[in-house]
Amino acid sequence: MSLLIPLTLCCDVDSFYPEDLSVSWLQNSTVLPEPPVTEQSPGGTYSTRRYYTLSPRQREQGGKVECAVRQPGLKHPVSSSTYLEELVPTGKI
Numbered sequence: 001m002s003l004l005i006p007l008t009l010c011c012d013v014d015s016f017y018p019e020d021l022s023v024s025w026l027q028n029s030t031v032l033p034e035p036p037v038t039e040q041s042p043g044g045t046y047s048t049r050r051y052y053t054l055s056p057r058q059r060e061q062g063g064k065v066e067c068a069v070r071q072p073g074l075k076h077p078v079s080s081s082t083y084l085e086e087l088v089p090t091g092k093i
């Protein structure tokens with residue numbers, strides 16, 4: 001195990017009602033800041049990383065999963081895709 005690579009944690013919250021809910025992460029009792037969704041690089045452009053958790057049912061359905069990026073001014077979305085059948089366990093596409 002390396003402590004030098006990021007670690008994604010997951011918190012499942014079950015059986016709550018009504019739908020409103022807020023979840024925070026704390027480290028040693030101190031609230032962790034929300035990571036910015038988008039980061040600006042020194043060149044002035046932006047980077048972002050998005051996650052999606054496929055349910056067991058969605059995984060079972062198989063097929064192609066695609067990350068499609070649209071921006072104003074781009075005629076067609078730019079996309080990256082993978083076939084679930086070929087997916088390595090890290091889930092990175």
Ligand SMILES: *[C@@H]1O[C@H](CO)[C@@H](O)[C@H](O)[C@H]1NC(C)=O
Nearest residue numbers: 026027028029030031032033
């Ligand atoms: C959190 O607690 C651990 C163990 O007590 C300590 O070694 C570490 O320095 C603490 N980290 C922060 C960010 O407070």
